[in-house]
Amino acid sequence: MTNNKKPTVVWFQAITCNGNTHSLLSANSSRLELFLNSFDLIYHPSLTIDKSLNEILESKDEIDFLLVEGAISKNSDFFTISDETTNVLLNKLTSKAKYLVAVGSCASYGGVHAKFEQNDNVVGLEESLDKKSTKNLKHEIINLTGCPVHPEWIIQTLFTLNNFGKMAIDEEGRPKELYSTLAHHGCTRNEYFEWKIEGAWGEKEGCLFYDQGCRGPMTHSSCNKILWNDVNSKTRAGMPCIGCTETDFPRDNMLETKKNIGIPFEVPTGISKRAYLSITGVAKTFTIDRLNKKLMD
Amino acid sequence: MKTVEIVERIEGEAKLNCSWDNNVISDARIDFLNFRGFEFILEGKAPLDALVYTPRICGICGQAHLKATVDALENIYENINEKLEVTPKAKLLREIGLNIEIIDSHIKWFYMFILPDIIKLKQNDLGIYQPLKGSRWLGASKTASETIKSLAILGGQWPHTSYMIPGGVVTDPTLLDLSSMMNYIDTAVMFFEKSVAGVSFDKYLDFDSRDDLNILSGDMKYFTNLAFENSFQKIGTSHNRFIALGESSLFKTGKIRQRAINKLDLSKVREFTEQTFTIEDRANPKKHTWSKAVCYDNNFYETGPLARAMIGNKPFIKELHKSFKDSVFTRVMARMDELAHLLDNTKSLIKQVDISEESYIKPKINLKDIDSAKATSVVEACRGSLYHDIEIEKGKIKKYDVITPTVWNLGPSHKEQKGIAQKAIIGSKSLDIAKIVLRSFDVCSVCTTH
Numbered sequence: 130m131t132n133n134k135k136p137t138v139v140w141f142q143a144i145t146c147n148g149n150t151h152s153l154l155s156a157n158s159s160r161l162e163l164f165l166n167s168f169d170l171i172y173h174p175s176l177t178i179d180k181s182l183n184e185i186l187e188s189k190d191e192i193d194f195l196l197v198e199g200a201i202s203k204n205s206d207f208f209t210i211s212d213e214t215t216n217v218l219l220n221k222l223t224s225k226a227k228y229l230v231a232v233g234s235c236a237s238y239g240g241v242h243a244k245f246e247q248n249d250n251v252v253g254l255e256e257s258l259d260k261k262s263t264k265n266l267k268h269e270i271i272n273l274t275g276c277p278v279h280p281e282w283i284i285q286t287l288f289t290l291n292n293f294g295k296m297a298i299d300e301e302g303r304p305k306e307l308y309s310t311l312a313h314h315g316c317t318r319n320e321y322f323e324w325k326i327e328g329a330w331g332e333k334e335g336c337l338f339y340d341q342g343c344r345g346p347m348t349h350s351s352c353n354k355i356l357w358n359d360v361n362s363k364t365r366a367g368m369p370c371i372g373c374t375e376t377d378f379p380r381d382n383m384l385e386t387k388k389n390i391g392i393p394f395e396v397p398t399g400i401s402k403r404a405y406l407s408i409t410g411v412a413k414t415f416t417i418d419r420l421n422k423k424l425m426d
Numbered sequence: 427m428k429t430v431e432i433v434e435r436i437e438g439e440a441k442l443n444c445s446w447d448n449n450v451i452s453d454a455r456i457d458f459l460n461f462r463g464f465e466f467i468l469e470g471k472a473p474l475d476a477l478v479y480t481p482r483i484c485g486i487c488g489q490a491h492l493k494a495t496v497d498a499l500e501n502i503y504e505n506i507n508e509k510l511e512v513t514p515k516a517k518l519l520r521e522i523g524l525n526i527e528i529i530d531s532h533i534k535w536f537y538m539f540i541l542p543d544i545i546k547l548k549q550n551d552l553g554i555y556q557p558l559k560g561s562r563w564l565g566a567s568k569t570a571s572e573t574i575k576s577l578a579i580l581g582g583q584w585p586h587t588s589y590m591i592p593g594g595v596v597t598d599p600t601l602l603d604l605s606s607m608m609n610y611i612d613t614a615v616m617f618f619e620k621s622v623a624g625v626s627f628d629k630y631l632d633f634d635s636r637d638d639l640n641i642l643s644g645d646m647k648y649f650t651n652l653a654f655e656n657s658f659q660k661i662g663t664s665h666n667r668f669i670a671l672g673e674s675s676l677f678k679t680g681k682i683r684q685r686a687i688n689k690l691d692l693s694k695v696r697e698f699t700e701q702t703f704t705i706e707d708r709a710n711p712k713k714h715t716w717s718k719a720v721c722y723d724n725n726f727y728e729t730g731p732l733a734r735a736m737i738g739n740k741p742f743i744k745e746l747h748k749s750f751k752d753s754v755f756t757r758v759m760a761r762m763d764e765l766a767h768l769l770d771n772t773k774s775l776i777k778q779v780d781i782s783e784e785s786y787i788k789p790k791i792n793l794k795d796i797d798s799a800k801a802t803s804v805v806e807a808c809r810g811s812l813y814h815d816i817e818i819e820k821g822k823i824k825k826y827d828v829i830t831p832t833v834w835n836l837g838p839s840h841k842e843q844k845g846i847a848q849k850a851i852i853g854s855k856s857l858d859i860a861k862i863v864l865r866s867f868d869v870c871s872v873c874t875t876h
Contacts, residue, residue, distance in 0.1 A: 144462060146872050147437050148485030148585045154534065155584060158568035165558050174434045176557055178542050181434065206708045208460045210439060211432055241482050245463035247705050276482065277585055330596045331516075331785030341596075352583075358575045360606075363582030367596040367785075368589050371478055384474045384591070425600065 136193035136291055139185055140173040140232075141222055143215035144208050144242045144251060145199030148277040149233040150175060156280030157359055164284050168194070168291070182211055186221055191265075194287055195226035200235040200242040201257040207248045219254065220262040228290050229254065229263075230271045232283060237272035237302070238376050255302065268295060272302035274350075276373035281355050282307050301376060303349065311398065312370040313345035315353030316362070322346070325412045326420050330367065333424050337369040339393065342385045344372035346397035431857050433864060435539060437486060438871030440836075442860060443714075444851070451860055454851040456836055461703070461716040464876045468826040473499055473793040473818055476826065477588040480814070483828065484873045485585050486534070489527040489577070490807030491828075493520055494814040496590040499793060501801035502818060503592065508791055515783035516594035518775050519580055521674050522607075523589065524805065525772040526577040529614060530570045530584075531808035532731075532765040535868050536622075537566035540758060541645070543862055544652050562621060562645070569617040576607035592793070594786030604776050611776070615769050621645055622762060630766050634741035636749055646762055653755045662754035662863040664850040665726055668733035669834070671695070671804035671811035676771040679804075680737040681727060688737075692802055694723040695813060697829060701838040716875035719837040719845060720829050728752060728846045729810030729834040730868065732760035740767065752850075754866040761868070794821035807831055809868045832874040835867040 142150070150173070153161070170177060172185045185192075202208050203216040210218055223229055231254045234240035238253035245251060254270055263270075268290065273282055286304055289296055297305040313319065321328060321336040328335025337343035345353075348370050352362045364370055371383045387394040396405040427446040432439060438460065445453040464483050468476055480495045481488030503510045538557065545552050554562040574584045580597050581587030589596050599607075615627050623630045624644025633641075639650055653659060671690060673679040680688040698719040700712075707713065719726075727733070732752060735743035743760045750756045800817045810831030817825040835846045844852070847867050854860040 142438075144460070146462075146482050146485040146488075148482065148488070151485045151585050154567060155530075155571045155574050158564070158571050161567065161571070162564055165564075170558055174439070175437060176435070176538060178435065178546070178552075178557055207463070210460075241467070241479065242462055244467045247463055247466055277485065329786070330591060330788075331594050331598055333598050333600075357583030358571070358578035360575050361578045361582050363587060366578075366580065366582030366587075366589060367598060368582050368587060371588075373586075379475070379478060382472045382475065383478050384588070 135167060135169040137190070138168045138170045138194045138196060138287070139192045139222065140170065140196045140198065141218065142174050143197060143199035143201050143210070143219065143236065145233070145235055147175070147198070149198040152277035153280045153283055155358055156284060160281065160284055164287065168287060182218075186218070190225070192222065192226040194228045194230060194290070195222055196230045196232050196283070197236045197254055198232045200239045200251045201254060202248060202250045202252070203257070204248050204250045216257050219257055220259050223258055223262040224265060227265065227267045228271070229266055230273060230286060231302075232273055233278045234274045234276045234373055234378060237274045240276060241379055244379065269298060270302055271296065271298060271304060274301065274303055274308070274374040274376075276378060279352065279355060279357065282351070299349070303374075307351050308349040308374065310349070310351060310354065311346055312348040312350045312352045312364065313397070314351070316345055316364045318364060321420060323412065324415060324417055324420055325409050332367065334420070337364060337367070338386065340386050341369040342371070342383055343369035344375070345370040347395060348372040348375055350374040429857065431861070433861055433869070436865065436869035436871060437484070437873070440864070440869060440871050442851070442857070442864065444857070444860060449855060451852055451854045454848050454860065455714065455838070456845070456847060456864070457715045458717045458836070458871050458875045459715070460871065461875050462872070465826050465828060466705070468823050471823050473502070473816070473821070473823055474591070476816070476823060477591060480828070481586050481588060483876045484870060486531050486870070487527065487807045487809065487873065488585050489524050490805055490812050491814075492588055492590050493524050494803050494805045494812050496520070496592060497803035497805065498801050498814045498816045499592045501803055502793065502796065502799045502816065503789060503791070505801050506796060506799050508789070510593055510789050511787050512594055513783040513785070513787065515780055516785055518779050519595045519597065519599070519785070520590050522772055522775050523577050523580050525676070525768050525775070526573060526611075527584070528808045529765060529768050529772065530574045532761055532768070533566050533570045533573070533614070536645070536758070536762060537563055539868070540865055541649065543858070543865065544649065544656070547656055547858060548652065565617065565621060569614050572610050572613040576610035579603050579607055591786070593789050594784065596786065598785045599779070599781065601781060604779055604781070608773055608776055611769060611773055618766055618769060622765070627766070627770075631770055634745065636745050638742060646759070649758065650755075653758070656859075658754040658862070659750040659756070660753060661854060661859065662757065662850045662866055663751050664728055664846045666752045667725060667727045668736045669722055669727035669729050669811060670734050670737045670806060671813060672806035674806060675775065676738070676767060677734050677806045678738045681722060682736055683725070686737060690722070692804065695829070696721055697833075698840045700840070715838050717837045718833055719840040720833045721840060726840070726843055726846050727834065729831050730757070730761070731764040732757045733810060734806065735760045735763060754863055757866040793818065796821060809870060809873070810834055828876055830873040830876060832867070832870050836869060836874055
């Protein structure tokens, strides 16, 4: 650690459930402590006590990293913070910032809150920013999608931007290193997927793609590479991936697989349906005792 | 004189409107001005999708919402005479998951939300309790993140997992998993012994008199000293009525007005909206908050750890209540006392899990094939009683009503009666004290208005 001034971080909460805040607080504690030592988190509405949001807004100081949790709206009837809309506050804060990071799916594209149709103006950062506000940004907006986003992805992104000033991002604004592979990668149920052995709720065995609605093979995320809370992932535990890092989340009927004559309606990303069906047909001709048995009796 | 203060450092934001008389708050109103519309979002959705949506009402008590949803959906089956069989194992794993979340919340609440404000009344240097920097703050944060790992073993992650489903749970832990869970809980037990109470865990669990305050030596002692210096044992008193809707192996259902009654009639739980904005009427000057008011049999009741300790006959807290009533002091102590009992209870529940049982038994009927049914569920969440009410029509959610603990405690007045926190704030001598009174209820604005 050098004596250089630590980069400042402001965490702004807009329309949110605070899930990303609690995700960050649930990070590996050594990593969280290193992050808090290496950056100066000068404002978080629930955690810090030295400065108010108004003081941040009134200050002439630049913000190195502006992190935003929650969706944004221009509608003051449903949501304001300190009597301002989240849209106005976001634009004011962004005009001071060097890097802007959307923390979670709501900040990235509206997420769950955009489903509240009676408020017809719930969107993510990109859609709510004026051109004028973004002129000081040194980088495109980084979208860390996920409901919530994995805490380690936040920490890695901030350290990478701070050390190298840039990150490769995909067409959704997500860091490629975190979102180029699928949730399927690293899933402990992959062998069952390969041999088309269907899973069931409450079992260690079987793949959840066929019936339980698992989106692992279609969802860009590293949930199974960088484990949650250091110990697990949803698909490892037995819960299907619900695709919360993709822009179509939340979808309808998330806990079942949409099928057509018994065949999953959507097949893994990048594979033609015909190829998928051929492979499935071949795989199903094998009967592998080891995989059809209970792992433990 | 009137003042308006925006209260930050709760979960979300609230606005506190105070009237002053002789430098004392003579009237108070709490406004929650933000609304996310979860009940509207749920309309028309597949019933099982509620398992994904409702945990996202709140990032810190999502498992309580998940359990309320799964219970409500199972009650749907019961109400159409198709009661589901759920194994003791699945029931235990659900209760354990919910307990762990409450443990996480109580630790964070004390160290992140309550202590810094109280210490600041006396000094600017918060020392080891300094947010983000102090060793004790970091220790508490570490303990919470270690403890929550035991929930991630069941749910794959936390926050936001939907591992409970009608018929059971999706997960099938091994003995090694259960053992790891116990280890993570023990991290919290050690923190409780060394830092929170400063006495051995077993000794703490035997506390049953006011004199036991003298045995405390950790942060509960530090808090007790600060509380007495600031007369927190005399401020923040409200109606002195308590309710707990849900029950578990640790919590009992019931209410206390003059005397304790253990059987509740849920049809007496009613919400009122005289002061509450609606979608159609959100500019009405007579209305001032998105929070509804909720009463049992037309009366306000406090919900949360103090209510649970009173109804569940927890000796130490009952003794403190005898001396200090429903004050800020008793309320804070009740939450930390509950932390100890939750840790103890959770370890014993983990030991009871029989891994040879099924985790899940498939319902014979799909919820999508149900033409018309209604059901209600109640669970105890970190902040108190949570109520879900669901109506299904033609296989889809027609109506979903959620009453959160914070609506009980922080909702507006009804007719002539002041709301629970509202009444507690009246009499405060400064805004800082008023905010501490408010925080003693564990405010969550995202839950209050959902």
